[in-house]
Amino acid sequence: MEIKEIIKLYKEWAGKEPERVEKLPGAGSSRRYYRVVDGLNSVIATYSDDLKENGAFRAMSDYLRKKGVSVPKILAHSVATPELYLQSDHGGECMLDVISSMHKAGKDSGRGSEDSTEAAQRVRGLMEESIEQLVKIQTSGVETEVASLLAAPFCRRQILWDLNYFKYEFLKPSGVEFDEDKLEDDFDRYADQLQKVPEELTGFMYRDFQSRNIMVEGNGVTLIDFQGGRRGPVVYDIVSLLWQAKARLSAEMRKEFFNQYKVIYSEKIGKNVADELERQLPQFVLFRTLQVLGAYGFRGLVEKKAHFIESIPDALVNLEELLDAGVADNYPELKRCCEALVGQREKYQTSQPDLLTVEIYSFSYKKGYPADYSGNGGGFMFDCRGMHNPGRYAEYKPLTGLDRPVIDFLEERGEVQKFLAAAEALVDPAVACYERRGFNRLQVGFGCTGGQHRSVYCAQHLAEHIAEKFPGVHVVVKHREQGIYSEFNKINR
Numbered sequence: 001m002e003i004k005e006i007i008k009l010y011k012e013w014a015g016k017e018p019e020r021v022e023k024l025p026g027a028g029s030s031r032r033y034y035r036v037v038d039g040l041n042s043v044i045a046t047y048s049d050d051l052k053e054n055g056a057f058r059a060m061s062d063y064l065r066k067k068g069v070s071v072p073k074i075l076a077h078s079v080a081t082p083e084l085y086l087q088s089d090h091g092g093e094c095m096l097d098v099i100s101s102m103h104k105a106g107k108d109s110g111r112g113s114e115d116s117t118e119a120a121q122r123v124r125g126l127m128e129e130s131i132e133q134l135v136k137i138q139t140s141g142v143e144t145e146v147a148s149l150l151a152a153p154f155c156r157r158q159i160l161w162d163l164n165y166f167k168y169e170f171l172k173p174s175g176v177e178f179d180e181d182k183l184e185d186d187f188d189r190y191a192d193q194l195q196k197v198p199e200e201l202t203g204f205m206y207r208d209f210q211s212r213n214i215m216v217e218g219n220g221v222t223l224i225d226f227q228g229g230r231r232g233p234v235v236y237d238i239v240s241l242l243w244q245a246k247a248r249l250s251a252e253m254r255k256e257f258f259n260q261y262k263v264i265y266s267e268k269i270g271k272n273v274a275d276e277l278e279r280q281l282p283q284f285v286l287f288r289t290l291q292v293l294g295a296y297g298f299r300g301l302v303e304k305k306a307h308f309i310e311s312i313p314d315a316l317v318n319l320e321e322l323l324d325a326g327v328a329d330n331y332p333e334l335k336r337c338c339e340a341l342v343g344q345r346e347k348y349q350t351s352q353p354d355l356l357t358v359e360i361y362s363f364s365y366k367k368g369y370p371a372d373y374s375g376n377g378g379g380f381m382f383d384c385r386g387m388h389n390p391g392r393y394a395e396y397k398p399l400t401g402l403d404r405p406v407i408d409f410l411e412e413r414g415e416v417q418k419f420l421a422a423a424e425a426l427v428d429p430a431v432a433c434y435e436r437r438g439f440n441r442l443q444v445g446f447g448c449t450g451g452q453h454r455s456v457y458c459a460q461h462l463a464e465h466i467a468e469k470f471p472g473v474h475v476v477v478k479h480r481e482q483g484i485y486s487e488f489n490k491i492n493r
Contacts, residue, residue: 002032005081006045010036013076013086021045026305029225035089042089043075050227051082056149057227058085060142067140070133070222090222095130095211098123099247127257130214130221134237135264137223138203143231154205154232159191159287166290170297176340179333186331193283193330197233200273201280205232210244234265235280239288245314246307282327289318293341301373309373312348316341346485347478348373356435357474358466360444362401362459364451364481372443379443380430382423384454387415391453400482401456410457420461427462431470451481463488 003021010018016038024033024044032047048054054077064071077085098119105119143150152158167183207228215222238261241247242254249257258281262274293315300308320342322328328335361370369381390396390409399406410416427444434442444462448455456479463477467488475488 002047002084003034005078005084006034006036009076009078009081009084009086010038010043010045014038036086043086044072044089045084045086047083048227049083052149053227054082054085056146059146059149060226060229061087063142063145064137064140067136067142069136069140070220071137071226072222072224090215090224091217093216095126095214095216095221096244096247098126098216099211099249103248123253124256125219126214126216126221128260129219130223130241131238131257131261131264133221133223134206134209134241135261135268137206137226138234138237138265139268140204143204143229147231151228151230153230154236156191156195159194160187162287162291162294163187163190165294165298167294169295169302170293171337171341173297173301174341174344176337176344178337182333183337186334190283190287190331190334194233194287197235197280198273198276200269200271201234201276202231203234204229205234206237206240207232209237209240211241211247233280233284235277235284236288239281239284243285243288243318245292245311245318248314282322282325285318286322286327289315289322293319301371304372306374309348312373313345316345316348320345355474356431356440356442356472357476358431358442358444358463358470360459360463360466360475360477361446362451362455362477362479362481363445363447364449364455365447366449367451367481369447370443370445370478370480374441374443379445380423380427381445381447382419382458384419384446384448384458387419387454388413389449389454391450396453399453400479401453401458402460402479402484406453407457410454416454416457420458420465423458423462424465427466428469431466431473435470435473451479456482 006021007017018036018038020037022035022037024035026032030049034045034047036043036045046054058074058077061071061074065073072087072090075086075088102117102119102123105117143153164187171178206223206226207230208225209223213223213225215224238258242249242257258277262277265277266272266274293312296308296312296315299305300312319338323335323338323342328338363370365383365385372379387410390399390406396406396409401407401410423446430442444459446455446458446462459477459479463475463486466473467475471489474490476485477488478485
């Protein structure tokens with residue numbers, strides 16, 4: 001139905017039907033995007049059920065273009081189908097792609113610093129252009145021009161919403177124990193601090209100014225997806241860009257680009273506000289980091305969107321740096337929670353780029369299946385409870401499936417060899433296929449009553465078997481209930 005409506009609107013606008021309509025990958029919002037192609041020309045069709053947001057985007061786009069901000073042009077919108085509009089197409093390369101190319105060039109060059117490559121110089125040029133466009137949009141006055149169409153200005157309520165988003169969508173699911181009263185006290189003090197923003201550093205807050213929302217064409221950039229903007233602290237946006245977890249910008253580059261921002265913004269408003277921007281920076285970096293962890297929890301761990309899950313380890317690296325710098329010292333319960341989360345980084349970091357990782361668990365069925373942090377789902381789960389349980393005997397109760405007495409108990413009965421042979425017959429062909437096709441994740445689980453004896457033995461045995469048979473495959477074995485983790489064939493790249 002949507003494609004038919006897109007074709008109808010395109011025909012009304014262009015006078016003819018397009019050659020084809022291609023659905024584009026979704027991201028963090030519920031909006032649906034399509035590329036509508038006609039020969040060498042193309043436009044983007046956007047579907048959104050949020051009619052107020054649609055109206056805001058169209059109005060802001062028209063206003064911002066008149067102010068010289070590089071944003072998409074609204075080409076047509078449907079009266080019959082108000083959820084649909086057409087906008088100009090600015091290609092398929094975003095700033096994150098350019099930054100990723102820089103990281104790859106740095107590794108391939110062997111010079112030890114990706115900052116010295118030609119790709120890095122391209123990043124610098126495009127980032128400067130992006131920052132100039134950001135300052136234009138922040139100081140454009142659009143938040144006043146279309147105020148009735150925008151979300152409420154950034155305020156205490158929204159700060160607490162985001163902090164509780166972090167608490168409920170990431171902190172609680174992580175299993176970290178915390179004192180909720182003390183944490184809420186910290187949130188109240190933190191909200192007080194974040195509201196101390198002078199008027200000259202308040203303008204249009206883009207809200208999601210990150211590299212995925214900066215489209216790149218040659219040496220120019222176009223800003224997209226500013227529907228969620230509202231009046232608020234401008235420092236939030238430059239933080240969103242420079243501390244985007246997936247971008248992995250170096251500390252040196254962050255400092256360089258933030259210094260550029262301070263100069264450009266000060267020149268634009270005719271007042272030197274560099275020191276005040278510097279003062280606000282750490283608190284907003286922490287706030288944005290907590291907010292995106294909430295988003296990664298919901299979009300990744302709940303909705304199983306892989307690229308959000310993949311960003312969790314990098315976000316936790318940012319969080320660790322903030323803790324080391326003392327940014328959370330005034331909020332003791334929040335600090336303690338963040339330290340515990342940083343300590344869990346290993347459980348989210350389960351694969352290596354361009355390398356198949358086979359992740360093998362032992363677990364207790366009483367505590368549920370192992371979580372899948374890949375966003376892909378699938379794999380194999382084997383039930384070891386059909387084999388005789390060493391845990392029923394007093395002499396084996398304090399031991400695990402890694403201890404020789406338990407190993408002898410299982411092997412002497414002869415059950416476990418047949419069980420593992422059947423498991424290997426299923427898993428081995430899948431590993432070979434995944435490696436051949438360039439996949440990067442496969443999960444295997446062995447469960448038993450307590451996750452201590454039978455499942456531990458089987459998971460360890462399969463991990464060693466795969467590591468030996470497939471030397472190019474990275475193998476991770478996690479004995480969940482025992483808190484034991486090990487790797488085989490790890491390749492540093």
